[in-house]
Amino acid sequence: MNAEALFVLLSTAPLLAPNGLPRSWEPLAFPKIPARTAYEWSASSSAVHAVAARSASGLIFRHQGPVAAAPVLRWRWKVAGTLAKGDERRKDGDDYAARVYITFKYEPSRAGLATRLKYGAVKALRGEYPPHNAIAYIWANKLAAGESAPSPYTDRVMMVAVRSGDSAAGEWRSEERDVLEDYRRLFGEDPPPYAGIALMTDADNTGGRAEAWYADVTLSGRSSLLE
Numbered sequence: 001m002n003a004e005a006l007f008v009l010l011s012t013a014p015l016l017a018p019n020g021l022p023r024s025w026e027p028l029a030f031p032k033i034p035a036r037t038a039y040e041w042s043a044s045s046s047a048v049h050a051v052a053a054r055s056a057s058g059l060i061f062r063h064q065g066p067v068a069a070a071p072v073l074r075w076r077w078k079v080a081g082t083l084a085k086g087d088e089r090r091k092d093g094d095d096y097a098a099r100v101y102i103t104f105k106y107e108p109s110r111a112g113l114a115t116r117l118k119y120g121a122v123k124a125l126r127g128e129y130p131p132h133n134a135i136a137y138i139w140a141n142k143l144a145a146g147e148s149a150p151s152p153y154t155d156r157v158m159m160v161a162v163r164s165g166d167s168a169a170g171e172w173r174s175e176e177r178d179v180l181e182d183y184r185r186l187f188g189e190d191p192p193p194y195a196g197i198a199l200m201t202d203a204d205n206t207g208g209r210a211e212a213w214y215a216d217v218t219l220s221g222r223s224s225l226l227e
Contacts, residue, residue: 005070009061009197010217012046021059022048028058028198037201047076047215048199050098054209056202063219064105067191070219071180075100079139080211081169083203086141088159091152095205098139098212099159101198102179104191106132132192133157135182137175139212140164148186158186172213178225194219 014022020041021027025048029036035055042049048059079097087093110132133156140161143149151157160182162175183191197217203210 005219005221007063007070007219008217009063009219010048010075010215012216014041016041025059025061025199028060028200030056033057033204035204037203039199042213045213045215047078047213050199050201050210050212050214052095052201052203052210054203054207056095056200056204058101058198058200058202060196060198061217062196063194064196066193067104067180067183070221071178072220072222072225073100073102073137073177073179073197073218074175074220075217076172076174076215077139078172078213079169081166082139082141082164083206083208083210084141085206085208088138088140088143088149088161089152092205093141094152095203095208095210096138096141097201097210098214099200100137100214100217101134101196101200102137103134103195103198104132104183105193105195110192132195133183133187135160135179135186137162137177160186172215174216176225178222179219 017023033056036057037050037052037055039050039059077098082097083095086095136159138159138161143161145161145164148160199214201210201212
């Protein structure tokens with residue numbers, strides 16, 4: 001791979017799997033949350049359409065490779081509105097109409113003994129290591145656009161408010177992030193390789209409803225950064 005690398009993870013006309021979702025995107029469920037968000041491919045919008053009703057789950061694309069080879073993440077999204085009870089700094093408000101997760105591979109050589117033991121136990125249970133860290137690019141409820149904060153559940157997930165509030169609700173917005181620079185700023189070190197990219201719309205903690213659309217997800221080299 002080189003600086004001109006381009007990975008189209010979600011196109012405007014993807015091949016669909018038997019479940020009706022874009023091929024290579026897998027459901028991401030959480031054992032303790034039985035109610036799952038509904039995801040479907042919307043041909044009229046050329047996008048993944050997500051509806052959460054007191055539910056939470058995601059879609060994940062398992063992408064591996066060095067972040068420096070393709071650090072520029074782009075996507076388009078639209079939300080029907082944010083969650084009135086959503087609050088990025090509280091567990092009971094940790095719901096979002098839309099978020100795009102970037103997860104990073106766990107590497108035992110970079111972890112301390114306690115972390116290696118913890119991750120080893122998870123691997124024995126699930127058959128694979130969980131991600132090391134993650135960045136969640138969120139359409140925030142209360143956090144101001146441009147601000148960052150740790151997840152109320154774990155400081156291994158840092159949230160970046162790309163959009164905030166309802167001023168652009170109902171409108172498509174295009175985004176671009178330099179994942180390499182974001183990771184260095186948020187975690188104070190160079191990132192391990194990518195583990196995956198996930199889309200998630202959820203409303204389980206607030207007991208509300210959320211609706212969003214996701215489209216045109218790509219990773220590319222730095223030479224493609226917009227000025």
